[in-house]
Amino acid sequence: MTTPTKHTTLRTSVLERFLRYVTVDTQSDEDSPSAPSTARQLVLLDQLVAELKSIGIRDAERSEHGVVFATVPANTNKPNVPVIGFVAHVDTSPEASGTNVKPIVHRDYRGGDIALPDDPKAVILVAESSDQAGQVGNDIVTSSGGTLLGADDKAGVAEIMAATEWLMAHPEIPHGTVRIAFTPDEEIGRGVTHFDVERFGAKCAYTVDGEARGQIDTETFSADAMTVTFQGRNTHPGFATGRMVNSIKVAGDFIARLPRDRMSPETTAAREGFVHPYVVEASVDRTSVKLLIRDFVTAGLAGKERFLEQLAREVAADWPGVTVTFKIDESYRNMKEVLDRHPDVVENLRAAVRECGIELKEAAIRGGTDGSRLSFMGLPTPNIFAGGHNFHSRLEWVSAQDMEKAVEVIVRLAQVWETRA
Ligand SMILES: [Zn+2]
Numbered sequence: 001m002t003t004p005t006k007h008t009t010l011r012t013s014v015l016e017r018f019l020r021y022v023t024v025d026t027q028s029d030e031d032s033p034s035a036p037s038t039a040r041q042l043v044l045l046d047q048l049v050a051e052l053k054s055i056g057i058r059d060a061e062r063s064e065h066g067v068v069f070a071t072v073p074a075n076t077n078k079p080n081v082p083v084i085g086f087v088a089h090v091d092t093s094p095e096a097s098g099t100n101v102k103p104i105v106h107r108d109y110r111g112g113d114i115a116l117p118d119d120p121k122a123v124i125l126v127a128e129s130s131d132q133a134g135q136v137g138n139d140i141v142t143s144s145g146g147t148l149l150g151a152d153d154k155a156g157v158a159e160i161m162a163a164t165e166w167l168m169a170h171p172e173i174p175h176g177t178v179r180i181a182f183t184p185d186e187e188i189g190r191g192v193t194h195f196d197v198e199r200f201g202a203k204c205a206y207t208v209d210g211e212a213r214g215q216i217d218t219e220t221f222s223a224d225a226m227t228v229t230f231q232g233r234n235t236h237p238g239f240a241t242g243r244m245v246n247s248i249k250v251a252g253d254f255i256a257r258l259p260r261d262r263m264s265p266e267t268t269a270a271r272e273g274f275v276h277p278y279v280v281e282a283s284v285d286r287t288s289v290k291l292l293i294r295d296f297v298t299a300g301l302a303g304k305e306r307f308l309e310q311l312a313r314e315v316a317a318d319w320p321g322v323t324v325t326f327k328i329d330e331s332y333r334n335m336k337e338v339l340d341r342h343p344d345v346v347e348n349l350r351a352a353v354r355e356c357g358i359e360l361k362e363a364a365i366r367g368g369t370d371g372s373r374l375s376f377m378g379l380p381t382p383n384i385f386a387g388g389h390n391f392h393s394r395l396e397w398v399s400a401q402d403m404e405k406a407v408e409v410i411v412r413l414a415q416v417w418e419t420r421a
Contacts, residue, residue, distance in 0.1 A: 018154060084203060087180075155398050224331055297334075
């Protein structure tokens with residue numbers, strides 16, 4: 001492990017950390033049943049524990065399932081400042097390689113497309129990112145083109161680490177107790193499975209895992225997974241006349257009748273929900289269609305599920321001998337339902353962003369975050385920008401200046417909670 005140097009500015013601290021963290025391969029693996037899903041994530045998690053200790057955080061610890069908890073002790077005289085937390089995930093997406101990441105710092109970016117050296121086809125196009133044009137003069141970090149960068153979410157990890165170091169080195173900044181958590185396996189939907197909310201002991205938390213500078217996410221989809229299973233009847237195809245009922249054809253009929261111009265990911269935007277078939281397990285005897293159900297209003301999920309049930313029953317009625325069954329599993333819920341009951345959690349975040357001189361952007365994200373699940377586990381958790389773009393791809397990029405702004409927001413947010421207590 002390289003020993004981190006003492007940092008004099010937020011930007012050098014966050015950039016130096018980020019460039020080190022991305023070189024550790026932390027890809028998670030959804031086919032692995034273990035927790036964490038890959039042992040390589042523990043390498044970075046243990047490195048973070050050691051670094052936290054080296055900046056004076058005595059209680060930094062990693063659980064057997066790979067969750068790091070640590071505490072920045074309160075330094076305020078006020079007795080009633082709520083404990084707040086910051087959370088980021090160390091794993092990177094299985095969608096692109098995270099092995100042997102070679103980060104490149106494009107200092108003083110002059111505008112224009114950015115060609116990455118390891119692959120002639122890997123070019124970050126200005127035309128595809130409205131945010132890139134605004135980065136002229138900034139220091140942009142990319143991969144070398146053969147791997148993802150890992151800004152999702154090592155930018156968030158580096159930002160929380162830099163903010164922690166800053167708070168420890170600046171006792172004149174008053175704040176309450178600040179809890180820190182680093183988690184594995186977010187990208188495969190298991191990031192908070194082993195997150196002990198009670199032990200974390202915070203009133204609320206903030207994931208630092210969002211995108212462009214200034215954006216905060218206070219609303220996510222509500223999500224269910226639905227399985228529609230058609231049971232047919234298999235026989236030897238040579239003796240099938242009048243006897244065989246091929247469930248593959250029935251499921252095909254069902255899929256063909258799904259709406260195309262509405263209620264689909266391809267044809268909806270903003271606050272519209274959808275139903276989305278994404279896996280089919282087929283045999284003549286029995287075919288299951290798995291669908292994602294998404295809506296910003298939880299009650300809207302039930303409407304979509306009833307629509308699918310009715311459609312599947314109509315299809316089954318056209319194929320004598322077929323029966324259809326349904327299974328619905330809750331995935332996650334819109335965090336807004338929880339955050340609305342704790343308005344100060346979002347209000348203080350908005351104040352911190354504004355006080356850092358950043359334009360605030362608030363959007364409903366068409367997905368979920370670890371914060372969606374944490375919120376319903378009793379820890380209200382909106383999401384703060386980390387500065388990354390083009391997540392899960394070889395064209396991922398982040399600027400040092402945006403990372404610095406995220407660190408400022410974290411530090412300021414701790415102050416806002418103290419001031420308003
Ligand atoms: Zn992420």
